[in-house]
Amino acid sequence: MEEFGNFLNAKKKKINNYVYNKQKYYFVLKTISLFVFWGIFLEAFAWGYASEQYKYPQESGIVEKYEQAQILNKKINNSLAYVKQAKDENLEPIMFFSEIAAKKAPDMEILSLVMNDKQLSIEGTAADAGAVTAFSASLQTEKYKNGYVENISQKGNRVSFKLIMERNKEASKNKSTEPRQGKGTGKNA
Amino acid sequence: MLKEFQEDSDSRFKRKVIVTCSILGFAVIFLMGLHIERTIVTQKLANKYQKLQSEQKWLSGYNAPRHLLFFKSLVQPIQRTKIESVRQEKISLLQQNQLTIKSVRNERLKKETKGKRLNYVSNTLQVEGNWENVSACLQQFNQSYLTAVSDITMKNNNKNGLVDVSIKYRIYYI
Numbered sequence: 001m002e003e004f005g006n007f008l009n010a011k012k013k014k015i016n017n018y019v020y021n022k023q024k025y026y027f028v029l030k031t032i033s034l035f036v037f038w039g040i041f042l043e044a045f046a047w048g049y050a051s052e053q054y055k056y057p058q059e060s061g062i063v064e065k066y067e068q069a070q071i072l073n074k075k076i077n078n079s080l081a082y083v084k085q086a087k088d089e090n091l092e093p094i095m096f097f098s099e100i101a102a103k104k105a106p107d108m109e110i111l112s113l114v115m116n117d118k119q120l121s122i123e124g125t126a127a128d129a130g131a132v133t134a135f136s137a138s139l140q141t142e143k144y145k146n147g148y149v150e151n152i153s154q155k156g157n158r159v160s161f162k163l164i165m166e167r168n169k170e171a172s173k174n175k176s177t178e179p180r181q182g183k184g185t186g187k188n189a
Numbered sequence: 190m191l192k193e194f195q196e197d198s199d200s201r202f203k204r205k206v207i208v209t210c211s212i213l214g215f216a217v218i219f220l221m222g223l224h225i226e227r228t229i230v231t232q233k234l235a236n237k238y239q240k241l242q243s244e245q246k247w248l249s250g251y252n253a254p255r256h257l258l259f260f261k262s263l264v265q266p267i268q269r270t271k272i273e274s275v276r277q278e279k280i281s282l283l284q285q286n287q288l289t290i291k292s293v294r295n296e297r298l299k300k301e302t303k304g305k306r307l308n309y310v311s312n313t314l315q316v317e318g319n320w321e322n323v324s325a326c327l328q329q330f331n332q333s334y335l336t337a338v339s340d341i342t343m344k345n346n347n348k349n350g351l352v353d354v355s356i357k358y359r360i361y362y363i
Contacts, residue, residue, distance in 0.1 A: 022202060025206055029209050029210070029213070032213050033209070033213060036213055036216045036217060036220060039217075039220045040216070040219075040220060040223075043220060043223045043224060043227065046227055047223075047227055050227065050230070050231040050234060051234065053234075054231070054234035054235055054237070054238040056237075056238060056241045060245075062241055062244055062245050063241070063244070065248055065253075066244040066247070068253075069247075069248065069251050069253060069256075072253070072256055072257060072260060073256070075260055076256065076259065076260050076263070079260065079263040079265060080263065081305060082265070082266055082307050082335060082361065083263055083264060083335070085306060085361070086264075086307070086331075086335045086336070086337045086359075086361055087337075089337045089339060089359065090331060090336075090337035090338055090339075091339065091340070091341060092338075093327055093338055093341050094327045094328055097324065097327075109345075110345075111344065111345045112342070112343060112344040112345065113341075113342070113343045113344075114341070114342045114343075115340065115341045115342075116339070116340045116341075117339060117340070
């Protein structure tokens with residue numbers, strides 16, 4: 001079996017191969033281990049970097065301040081809505097009395113006045129029918145519109161009249177007291 | 190190579206390789222999990238960071254004391270338990286303005302409705318007085334509390350020269 005010049009016999013060849021294969025296994029395993037180790041290292045570094053990059057100072061209390069501001073804004077919105085509801089439903093008679101006082105003829109006498117959420121009616125006496133129609137035409141207010149003279153009759157040297165005006169429900173809806181919705185800018189309370 | 194490994198009689202080497210492969214396998218799975226988790230967590234952190242940044246920007250333009258002052262300046266609806274005291278104050282207001290109270294009618298509280306609109310209770314006052322006093326009373330009527338005059342009737346009384354007034358008003362409450 002032994003051949004000159006070939007110092008490795010079959011058994012030794014087999015042993016050599018075996019050792020070589022072992023070394024290959026070890027090499028592959030070590031290489032993979034190295035990659036995995038570096039992978040873990042890189043991943044740990046990436047974790048640290050990400051948490052540092054997106055770190056926000058906790059002591060500044062932004063979240064709390066923002067939440068408080070939102071709660072306050074919500075309360076303001078609700079209160080504005082309440083005030084608007086009350087304002088819309090309020091007939092504001094004093095404003096209307098001033099309007100009547102300013103626009104009626106000096107000799108015109110107001111005998112009765114009825115205001116409700118549907119209409120306004122004014123009964124009174126005036127020197128002539130012209131004064132009544134002029135008064136009716138001038139009384140176009142924000143909350144009442146479509147004024148008309150329901151009846152007019154001569155009584156002695158004066159005329160008595162009844163004036164009707166319909167409540168303008170659109171006016172209160174379109175008013176600028178609309179409450180702010182949503183988050184808002186925070187600048188325009 | 191694999192065949193030789195299988196046929197290898199050195200159990201120590203085989204065990205060593207198997208254990209190492211298992212550890213490496215677990216490590217790789219762990220690494221993948223860690224990576225996926227990091228992607229998710231980083232995304233969440235980035236979103237939170239952006240949100241905080243936008244909130245901080247919003248807060249820089251927000252004047253809290255001014256808003257608080259504005260809120261305090263708004264007339265608030267009263268508590269349900271305070272309705273009676275408001276009614277009493279309205280009657281005191283009439284008396285302060287020297288108006289003669291003819292009748293007072295307070296409606297019962299209705300079943301409260303849930304929604305954005307405020308609940309209210311209606312009350313009717315019938316008074317008599319001169320025009321100046323009626324006018325002065327109405328000027329002050331809706332101050333301090335969230336109330337509204339929903340119906341008003343005024344008639345000249347020819348007998349005594351005074352004005353008969355019927356005021357129906359609402360008290361808003363929470």
